[in-house]
Amino acid sequence: MSRAPARDEDAALVTGAARFLDDLDPLPGTLVAAVVRSPHPHARIRSVDLEAARAHPGVAAVIGPDEVRAAVRPFPLSTSTPMPYLPSAVDVARYVGEPVAVVVASDRYVAEDACELVEVDYEPLDVVVDTRAALTDEAVLLHPEAGTNIATDRTFSFGDVDGAFERADHVVRGEYTFPRYSSVPMECYGVVAHWGVETVEVWANFHGPFTMVPVAAGALGVPVSRFRLHVPADIGGSFGIKSGIYPYVVLMALASRHAGRPVRWTEDRVEHLLASSSGAGRVMAFEAAVSSGGAVEALRVDLVDDVGAYLRPPEPSTLYRCFGNITGAYDVPAVGIRARAVVTNRAPTGLNRGFGGQQLYFGLERLMDAVAARTGLDVAEVRRRNLVRSFPHRTPTGGLYDSGDYPGALDLLLAKGGYDELRSRQVQARAEGAYYGVGLALVVDPSGTNIGYVGLATPAPERKPGRDKSGSTEIVRASVDLQGVVTVLLGSVPQGQGHATVARRVAAARLGLPVEQVRAVVDMDTASTPWTVTSGSYSSRFAPLVTSAVVAAVDRLAETVWAGASVLLGVPPEGLELADGSVRDPASGASCLFRHAAGVVHWDPGSLPAGAPARLATEGEFVPPEAVAATAEDRINSSLCYGFVAEMVGVRIDPDTLVVTLDRVATVHDAGTILDPVLLEGQVLGALVHGLGGAAYEEFRYSPAGQPTSATFLDYLCPTSAETAFDLVSDHVSSPSPLTPLGAKGCGEGSSMSLPVAYANAVADALAPAGVAIDSLPLHGSVIHELLCERTSGL
Amino acid sequence: MKAAPFAYCRPDSVDEAVDVLAGGDAKVLAGGQSLVPVLAMRLGRPGTLVDITRLPGLDSLVIEDGQLHVGAAVRQRTIERSAHVASVPLVARALPFVGHRELRSRGTVCGSLAHADPAAELPAVAACLGASVLVRGPRGDRVVDAREFVTGAMTTAVGPDELVTGVRFPVARDGEGFGFAEIARRHGDFALAGVAVRVRGDEATLAAFGVSDRPVVRELTLDDPTESALRPTTDALAADIVDTDGDAHGSRGYRARLLGVLAARELARAHREAHR
Ligand SMILES: Cc1cc2nc3c(=O)[nH]c(=O)nc-3n(C[C@H](O)[C@H](O)[C@H](O)COP(=O)(O)OP(=O)(O)OC[C@H]3O[C@@H](n4cnc5c(N)ncnc54)[C@H](O)[C@@H]3O)c2cc1C
Secondary structure (H helix, E strand, O other), X not given: OOOOOOOOOXXXXXXXXXXXXXXXXXXXXXXXXXXXXXXXXXXXXXXXXXXXXXXXXXXXXXXXXXXXXXXXXXXXXXXXXXXXXXXXXXXXXXXXXXXXXXXXXXXXXXXXXXXXXXXXXXXXXXXXXXXXXXXXXXXXXXXXXXXXXXXXXXXXXXXXXXXXXXXOOEEEEEEEEEOOOOOOOOOOOEEEEEEOOOOEEEEEOOOOOOOHHHHHHHHHOOOHHHEEEEEOOOOOOOOOHHHHHHHHHHHHHHHHHHHOOOXXXXXXXXXXXXXXXXXXXXXXXXXXXXXXXXXXXXXXXXXXXXXXXXXXXXXOHHHHOOHHHOOOOEOOOEEEEEEXXXXXXXXXXXXXXXXXXXXXXXXXXXXXXXXXXXXXXXXXXXHHHHEOOOOOEEOOOOOEEOOOOHHHHHHHHHHHHOHHHHHHHHHHHHHOOOEEEEEEEEEEEEEEEOHHHHHHHOOHHHOOOOOOOOOOOEEEEEEEOOOOOEEEEEOOOOOOOOHHHHHHHHHHHHHOOOHHXXXXXXXXXXXXXXXXXXXXXXXXXXXXXHHHHHHHHXXXXXXXXXXXXXXHHOOOXXXXXXXXXXXXXXXXXXXXXXXXXXXXXXXXXHHOOOOOOOOOEEEEEEOOOOOOOOOOOOOOOOEEEEEEEEEEEEEXXXXXXXXXXXXXXXXXXXXXXXXXXXXXXXXXXXHHHHHHHHHHHOOOOEOOOOOEOOOOOOOOXXXXXHHHOOOEEEEEEOOOOOOOOOOEOOOOOHHHHHHHHHHHHHHHHHHHHHOOOOOOOOOOHHHHHHHHHHHHHHO | OOOOOOEEEOOOOHHHHXXXXXXXXXXXXXXXXXXXXXXXXXXXXXXXXXXXXXXXXXXXXXXXXXXXXXXXXXXXXHHHOOHHHHHXXXXXXXXXXXXXXXXXXXXXXXXXXXXXXXXXXXXHHHHHHOOEEEEEEOOEXXXXXXXXXXXXXXXXXXXXXXXXXXXXXXXXXOOEEEEEEEEOOOOOOOOOEEEEEEEEOOEEEEEEEOOOOOOEEEXXXXXXXXXXXXXXXXHHHHHHHOOOOEOOOOEHHHHHHHHHHHHHHHHHHHHHHHOO
């Protein structure tokens, strides 16, 4: 059996030839660092003694609070609340795993030996671990200068919310809790940093957004022009988690400055699970004003995110990333929102595939089930009645849904996924005394973030004119070599998605070339690769934004190639066509090879028509339309494109063991124009399994005293291939976006947002006869057992 | 996650290994599947590791005197794939639950016994069958009944200067039936609760694991060997046996529930098998 790999990247990956950060050895004489971390969730650092560690054989440098205080400025934050954030603890440690000192040595073993010699005198302080507790006045303050643990608290109202609730036939309310979990990339963080004579030069498996580059440079007190970052072409996954690496970039740069040598730090798994990043935990209340016919006339949404010990950028964006689509798939004219983020003695949070979506939809889609229960409507029917039906659709919060066919996708889901069949399985199971449930989730899947939403954390009157933020520009470089091969240079910092494969095919199709005549090169060197503050691999931006910039770049090359061909064909360049590796004059049928036309430009530009473009190395950019700053009324179109996911889960629960088995997962995606069906399927599967992790397995737990209790893979359980052998039905509808040249939308996150709540809805449906309320995750046998026990003892 | 400094020694004979252990501050290294993570996390820091995997004589896997003899260097995967494993059906049924195949190709049967994780399968199987653990130390050889081998969570009757040289599992006899089951969060995880069962006539021996600090063995007489009839008995038994605070993966109550269910199912199954 032989089959070409689905992606250009695969051969290197499956033969071990890919080169990840830890495989690179860019500078001679690089030393190795290890980090001393706080064992306390909250403690004053009375003193730190580094002398024994410094004297240990093989140790080159040890830095601690004094060195950090002297050289590093707190990172700029998204709000003005005084909660200064440095890359390591200087006076107070605020979570278990917070860096306190860095040892640089000849190798990691020696570095870890010396870490044990660092003496830190801690004075333990009271802790606040629970999100609700952090809101209260009694809670200990993490940042006393702020006078509160509430890092941001904003309220918004759009439309006649109060009126709708007064008029409502039903008011349906639910309170929900969403756990912290990660995406658990296979490769942990890695940094090689060198404090050089002229420049701070860093290699890191950071994947943007590049807003963090000025943040890191600023903390080190160097201009961005003297801070050079290289990102390897191969990154072993991230799904958002690695954008939290930048404090370590700063810390290792400082360590290198003290060691006088380049420094490598490779995060190990315990460090990663303890202190890298995770999705924010959330407690939330959702309330719907509902008509007797089941129409949701207004929503009230109260969100409280636990962002951990610091409001590490891009937090509090978990609150705002989905602002424009906070009403989800539904045509709800009015919405009131309160958005808060609190600090707790837990590790800082950040991007995690689905960013903000899984939290939002957990509340919204649990609520829709409650609306169904209250109105006596079927869960599919109540959703159908509320769906957005015409596009473009402006949401009350400012989102502009570009295209879609939500009812069509729902119908396809119910038909292909076998909704009726699963319902009859349920009837049969219940007759046999077993538990069976069906859960739905319909979610709007935003892609191509408009960073304008970052402004929402600041009240409109305080947003300074001329300091607004908006957009999401991408830039791609393209060139033609002397043999007519086109190179597309991507600064898109992929983490395994297959950007090169898709970019190559997009460029080849656009230029009428066989794919063999195009190569895509992935490289990020901030000193030479074009980038913008929004560059990076996040918010599913490759399909809508990067491929659009590829189109713009190769379209510019085409103009030059036409000019070259006009010399060979003796006709004006206008109207020439590119196909089959040739340039053709449709009028005469005459043609020449693409490479010969390019050759004219390379070797004999003097022959080109006057004024014709002669550049075979060019750049194309895509500046998304409709991505403008937040309005004075706080409306924001928080993303460029809005895809759609309709998902259904059938679960069987063994009445004796309470083990939950996924009987079926059905999912229908609308990602606009499908650029590559195999890669899209990979994204769908990956997101589903990620969602399953949050739904049933993964959780970063802390003891009431603030100690993490899931800091190894013995306790932090990710789904493995054995857990993913469920019956899967996957299909697509395609509503091309009018806003991108190819009509493509992002597709990397959808089911990460929908599967957790679809699963919860299914488990809730299964257990409905037992009268058990489901309002949190993860859900597995032990949790269900305890819920059933509570239910019984409460009666 | 790098081990603290240690000395590594690979002796040429069991006696030499015992000598090194007698020197103190030394630990046996078998497959390393539990020990190496402990070292890497610096949860343990023995001065010397004594690698026993290539010691002559410890690789024997033979049936003699109605017993399957498994030497201390025999990997779990080796016995899993050997023709002999069919002679001890409980070992055959339990092995696929011991971690993952990759781990089993390095982990040893005796290492699993010596490590004595409260949720490990093999110590429970050994206890259920009344296996014999062979131990050698400075005072010579001794045999420890598997039911007395584990003395607490991760602690055994083996002294720091002693070495497990092998284990002998009684080969199944005619008229015996067996049952084995466990429930874990994921495939390959340590069990939240599990049972190993042997039935002869109406007499049953049950070993529960994952529910206490060591395998718990109980003898029962099966009057009505159907699952539903057994449930009240096994539920009561489970409530009595379960002796753990539980954790986020399995609360105490949930583990008791699982044990009651699994015990009834496996007792019924083993009884059917014994009376086939
Ligand atoms: C991801 C993962 C999942 C796992 N899942 C399971 C599971 O589901 N069930 C399960 O039972 N186990 C599981 N294990 C543990 C695994 O089975 C180990 O292989 C086994 O516990 C130890 O065997 P070993 O040969 O590797 O021993 P080692 O790791 O080499 O040693 C373990 C301990 O036993 C001592 N020791 C070993 N051999 C002897 C001897 N002959 N005499 C005296 N002392 C000795 C060592 O000194 C050490 O203290 C898992 C391990 C991992 C990493």
